Amino acid sequence: MLEPSHKGKTFPPFTYTIERSKLREFLLAVGEDDPAYDAGDPPLPPTFPTLFAFWSGSGLEGVLAQVGVEIYNVLHSEQEYEYLAPIHIGDTVEGQAAITNIYQKAGMDFMEIVTDYKNQAGVPVLKDRALIIVRGEGG
Amino acid sequence: MARYFEDVNVGDELPELVKDPVSETQLVRYSGASGDFNPIHTVPRVAQEVGLDGIIAHGMLIMAFGGQFLTAWAGAGAVRRYKVRFSGMTKPSETVVCRGQITEKIDEGGQSLVRGRLTIKGADESLKLKGDFTVELPRKSG
Structure with a gap:
């Protein structure tokens, strides 16, 4: 069971710089033309x-490490993005994640992680809300 | 060709997007692109160890298909909010279909926002995800 005291925990800010080659790689992977x-x-x-946090090494994996959960024991239940201002190639965004909720439902542990992003000018550009399910040990 | 706010009506269906079958190579590509190297998406042995009967696609890849579906209709850069709830796993060689419908138009305070719902299902109609979205569309004048 997830420790409820993790609710409210915030994590150190991380940064990611948007590169055109990474955009091309993403488009090819998705099949977007x-x-x-x-x-x-x-x-x-x-x-x-999605890749801001993964490639910074400080996103979901970092959060999970802090609460003692292995990534392969996690299921992604919900994902939401709210786009507050355009993000451009060359921008460096800074994200800060927080565990905004932990609860149990139907015998499963749920954890909500909200990551707020601002650009290099300090302008809020994106809100990322993820709801994940943590599977039981030894399943 | 731009899509204008005035041309959209509540109840309109978005054109279906039928994706090419998901391939193992695509999951490797998406792992590299996204940085999500959870081995359940690429390493069959690990997938089996956690109780799956093989590798499964990243949920975020399927959500990305939905993003492609939305921007194909509304235009790249038009999405203001996009939320999904994941329902079912997608395996390599599966074909998924994106469908959506407009549920609301917001025409006040200078806003020209359109809201809707979408689903992504397998060829057997199994639900992969459902979600909702808000896009901002240009007006013909002003």
């Missing part, structure tokens, strides 16, 4: 921010 993403200053695909 919209020429809008070839523009000089293209918008980012809606779920591109």
Whole structure:
């Protein structure tokens, strides 16, 4: 069972710089061929921010390590992105994650993690809300 | 071709997006692109050790398909909010279909927002995820 006292825990800020080659890699992986993403200053695909945390090493994996959970014991239940301002190639975003809720439902442990991102000018650009299910030990 | 706020009506269906079958190579590619190296998506032995009968696609890859579906309709950069709840796993060689419908238009305070719902299902109609979204569309004038 997840320790309820982890609720409210915040994590050190992390940064990620958006690169065009990483955007291309993402588009190829998804099978997205919209020429809008070839523009000089293209918008980012809606779920591109997924990699901010993974590639910073301080996102979900870091959060899970802090609460003693292995990533392969985690199921992703819900994901939400709220886009507050455009993010551009070359921007460095800073994310800060917090455990905003921990609860049990139907015999399963749920943990909500909210990560707020701002750009290098300090402007809020993105809110990332993930709800994960932690599977029991030894299942 | 831009899609305008004035041309959208509550109840409109978005054009279906039928994706190519998910492949093992795609899951390797997506792991590298996203940085999500959870081995249940790429290493059959680990997937079996945690009780799966083989590797499964990243939920976030399926959500990305939904993002492609939304921007194909609304335009790249138009999405303001996108939320999904994951329901079922997707395995390599599965084909998924994205469908959606407009549920609300918000035309006040200079806003031109459109809300809707989407589902992503397998070829056998098994639900992979469902979600909702908000997009901002340009107006024809002003």
